[in-house]
Amino acid sequence: MHITSIQTSDSTIHFPWRRPVAGILILIMTLVTIATGLFDFEFDFNLSWVAGTCGWLAAFLLFPDTPKILRIQVGVIIFTGISLGIYAVFLGGKIQFDTIVSGNTGLLSMIAAVGFLRLVAIPDSSQKEALPIGTIAYIQTLLGLNISSSVINISAPILIADRIHSVRPLQRFTAQSMIRVFCAASNWSPFFGAMAVVLTYIGDAQLCWIIVAGFPFTLLCLLVVFTEARFRYRSEVEQFVGYPMHLQSLMIPMLLVIAVVSGSWLLPSVPILVVISLSALLITCIVLLFRGGLRESILLPGRYVVEGLPRIVNELTLFLAAALIAAGMSALIQQGMVPNPFTSFDASTASMLLGFMLLLAAIGVHPVILISSLSPLMLTLEPDPNLLAITYLMAWNLGTGSSPLSGTNLVFQGRYNISSWKIAMWNWPYALLMYGFAVLWLQVLDRNFL
Numbered sequence: 149m150h151i152t153s154i155q156t157s158d159s160t161i162h163f164p165w166r167r168p169v170a171g172i173l174i175l176i177m178t179l180v181t182i183a184t185g186l187f188d189f190e191f192d193f194n195l196s197w198v199a200g201t202c203g204w205l206a207a208f209l210l211f212p213d214t215p216k217i218l219r220i221q222v223g224v225i226i227f228t229g230i231s232l233g234i235y236a237v238f239l240g241g242k243i244q245f246d247t248i249v250s251g252n253t254g255l256l257s258m259i260a261a262v263g264f265l266r267l268v269a270i271p272d273s274s275q276k277e278a279l280p281i282g283t284i285a286y287i288q289t290l291l292g293l294n295i296s297s298s299v300i301n302i303s304a305p306i307l308i309a310d311r312i313h314s315v316r317p318l319q320r321f322t323a324q325s326m327i328r329v330f331c332a333a334s335n336w337s338p339f340f341g342a343m344a345v346v347l348t349y350i351g352d353a354q355l356c357w358i359i360v361a362g363f364p365f366t367l368l369c370l371l372v373v374f375t376e377a378r379f380r381y382r383s384e385v386e387q388f389v390g391y392p393m394h395l396q397s398l399m400i401p402m403l404l405v406i407a408v409v410s411g412s413w414l415l416p417s418v419p420i421l422v423v424i425s426l427s428a429l430l431i432t433c434i435v436l437l438f439r440g441g442l443r444e445s446i447l448l449p450g451r452y453v454v455e456g457l458p459r460i461v462n463e464l465t466l467f468l469a470a471a472l473i474a475a476g477m478s479a480l481i482q483q484g485m486v487p488n489p490f491t492s493f494d495a496s497t498a499s500m501l502l503g504f505m506l507l508l509a510a511i512g513v514h515p516v517i518l519i520s521s522l523s524p525l526m527l528t529l530e531p532d533p534n535l536l537a538i539t540y541l542m543a544w545n546l547g548t549g550s551s552p553l554s555g556t557n558l559v560f561q562g563r564y565n566i567s568s569w570k571i572a573m574w575n576w577p578y579a580l581l582m583y584g585f586a587v588l589w590l591q592v593l594d595r596n597f598l
Contacts, residue, residue, distance in 0.1 A: 166209050171457040173206040174260050174464070178425060181257035185422030186415075199257070200250030207468050210461035217553060218462055225469040225517060232476025241479040251471040254421040255344035259301075259463050261425035262339045263456060266300040267448050268435040269400045278392075279315055285390030286377065290329050290370055292393030297330045298337035299401050302559060305330045308391045309564065318564045321384040324574045325373055327556055331549045332369035335541050336362035338408055338424055341463060342544040345516050346537045347420055349474070349523040353537040355412060355420050361538050361597065365589055369545070369582060376578075403431055462555055467516055474520040481524045493531030495594035498539040499587040501526070505540075506583060509547030510576070514554070518543065535594060542586045549575040 180199040189195055214222070233243050244251075280288065289308065296304040305326050309318060334342035336359050347353055377385050407427035412420055436445035480486050490497050505518050519540050526536055548554045550572050557568035 167213075167458040168454040170206040170209040170461075171454045173202040173209070174256075174457045174460070175453050177202040177206070177253055178257040178260045178429075181253050182261075182422050182425050182429075185254075185419045186426070194246075194250075196246070196250040196253065199253045203253050203256055203464065204249070204468060206458075207461070207464045210458055211465060213458070213461050214465055215462075215558065217558070218466065221512075221514065221553070222465050222469045225466075225473055229469065229472030229474075229476045232473065232480055236476060236479030236483060236485070239480075239483045239485065241483045243479050244475050247475040247478070248471050251474065252348060252467045254419060255341070255348045256460075256464060256467055258339075258344045258421045258425045258428075259341050259460055260457055261428040262299070262301065263303075263460060264432040264449060264452060265339070265400065265404075265428055266303045266456070267452060268432055268439070269296060269300045269304075279312065280390045280392060282388065282390075283385050286325075286385050286388040287374065288393050289388075289390035290325065290374065292391060293326060293329050294333050294366065294370065295398060295401055296393075297340075298333040299339050299404060301340060302330075302556065305556075306559065306563065309560070311391055312389050313564055316389045318560075318566065319384075320566075320570075320574060321377070321381045322388070323560055323564065323566050323571060324578075325377060327549050327560065327571060328373050328575065328578060329370060330556065331545045332366045334544045334548070335366040335369070335538075338420075339404065339428065342515065342541055344421055344424075345467070345519050345544075346540050349519055350527075350533045350537050350540075352533040354534055356409065357534045357597075358537050358541070361534065361593055362541055365542065365545075365586065368585055368589075372578070372582065372585075400431065400435070404428065407431060466514060470516050470520040473517065474524065477521050478524040481528065486525055488525055488528060490529060493526065493529040493536065495535070495587075495590040497529075497531075498535055498590045498594070502539050502543050502586060502590070503583065505543035506547050506550065506579060509543070509551045509554075510572070512551055512553035514551075515540070515544040515547050518547075532594075535590070538593065539590065542590075546579040546582055546586070550579040 177199045180195055180202070183189075184195045184199070211219070237243060279285075293304060293308055296308075309322075309326060312318065312322065334340045337343060338355055338359065343355075343358070346358075347355065404427055407430070408420075408424055411418070411423040411427055415423060433445050433449065436448055440448075477486070490500075501522070505515070505522075508518055509515065548556055551557065552569045552572040554568075554572075557571045560566050560571060561568040
């Protein structure tokens with residue numbers, strides 16, 4: 149999830165090359181990560197360090213573009229990570245520099261690769277068609293938003309909300325509905341940043357199992373959103389200005405899911421994040437080739453590299469900083485300096501962990517920081533990786549919409565002048581209700597499917 153940065157900063161005026169160079173560095177990071185996942189190179193140096201170095205250099209170049217609140221968050225994370233690392237070394241521990249340099253390049257490469265999909269994911273005809281009104285339009289918009297968000301992430305609610313906002317300014321009902329539905333895609337989508345983070349920190353988690361376990365919870369989220377709207381906001385639903393969605397919009401998501409599932413089956417030794425990244429890039433190029441020919445399939449991705457890739461700066465800086473805190477926490481755990489409050493990991497433990505993560509999300513702690521810092525501790529319990537993974541995804545879903553500092557809520561604040569604190573407060577009753585359903589669903593999964 150990212151926030152579009154201001155394009156006229158002083159740093160941009162004095163260094164017009166900064167964003168294009170950063171975009172090229174991100175592309176190199178992505179391609180090197182894919183290549184190292186596909187092929188067994190024999191070099192005297194570690195190629196993953198090349199990818200990681202490119203990521204860090206790009207983050208350094210783009211850091212002036214980040215919002216002030218994110219700079220504070222990243223500063224606190226880096227300071228905490230360095231402090232933990234120094235303390236661990238003082239106690240005799242060892243820092244895993246591979247984790248710091250390239251530990252999160254897999255998930256960042258996936259986010260960068262999936263970003264290309266916005267070039268083809270939503271047909272241009274949908275952006276020109278007259279907007280529908282009424283209950284059917286509301287249902288259509290919710291379903292379309294969740295499906296399109298599962299592929300192009302935060303670009304989907306921005307595109308849809310911008311179109312609706314141009315006809316009728318966004319109010320509480322529309323904003324909270326869209327945010328809840330958008331966040332719900334993180335329960336199951338293999339192309340969401342949440343899934344990339346989870347698969348990075350829980351290497352044994354099975355993508356297909358996670359999708360099957362997470363999708364029903366997403367449907368329950370949508371049902372709760374619609375039920376509340378039907379009884380509490382009846383007039384708003386009847387007058388709702390929606391967004392046109394058609395079966396054509398499902399083509400790209402279906403192709404991607406087929407490509408990822410097939411790729412993971414045909415290439416079992418290749419990391420799943422690499423399979424997702426490669427699928428996203430190939431499908432983008434193939435669709436562009438069929439739609440506009442060779443010239444468009446080269447020019448549009450090329451323009452996106454220098455203009456679009458730098459916009460993932462928020463994820464880039466946040467996730468790289470998270471690698472620091474993960475390395476420091478791991479070093480401390482190896483020295484036995486972090487006591488684990490749990491002795492085993494089951495559905496009850498998962499429920500308590502989920503509740504703890506939601507409380508921290510309420511005060512602004514980003515899910516990626518929670519996952520990166522808690523994973524080394526949770527993995528000492530030898531948990532079922534799938535149960536831990538679905539717990540994290542639920543925390544990402546419910547915590548993101550309920551955090552005043554989440555990128556999603558800050559996007560709506562910046563673009564539509566709706567306070568992120570108000571959005572978080574509006575979503576807390578919903579999060580608490582869904583937490584109860586999540587606890588029940590974790591019990592069902594633990595007893596019947598693990």
